[in-house]
Amino acid sequence: MPGASGRLAGDDDASEDAIPAILGRTMHTELPALLKAACDRLELTVATVCGGSMVLAMAGLIEWRHATTHHLGLDVLDAAGVIAVDARVVDDGDLVTGAGVTSGLDLGLYLLERELGPRIALAVEKLFAHERRGIVWSARGLVPVP
Secondary structure: OOOOOOEOOOOOOOOOOEHHHHHHHHHHOOHHHHHHHHHHOOOOOEEEEOOHHHHHHHOOOOOOOEEOOOHHHHHHHHHOOOEEOOOOEEEOOOEEEEOOOOHHHHHHHHHHHHHHOHHHHHHHHHHHOOOOOOOOEEOOOOOOOO
């Protein structure tokens, strides 16, 4: 699920070309029903980048799930009942989300590694001449002490 382009927060969010308005218009299309059908298929992994996770959140499809989006949209996830994580890629099982648009390459390479193994992911990483950044966040492991 891709994101969107348009005006960013602070650029008159009420305008028709502001990202929240663009994403909000998708709620009046067939997209939410199609996404619900995909999310209901347990054998599928739904992957989003940037505003894509905001669309899922606005449609009520990822409530109480861990997800990320562009850093300017993390509050939209919070407001929709999503556990927003400020990370480049978040793995929540059958939901894998990427932050800003450039994290899409990292998300794709991570999915390749997860599904096909690190040798395939590394080969594609070299083909693209793109070195992945950061750690993929998941709810596994110890919780850090503040």
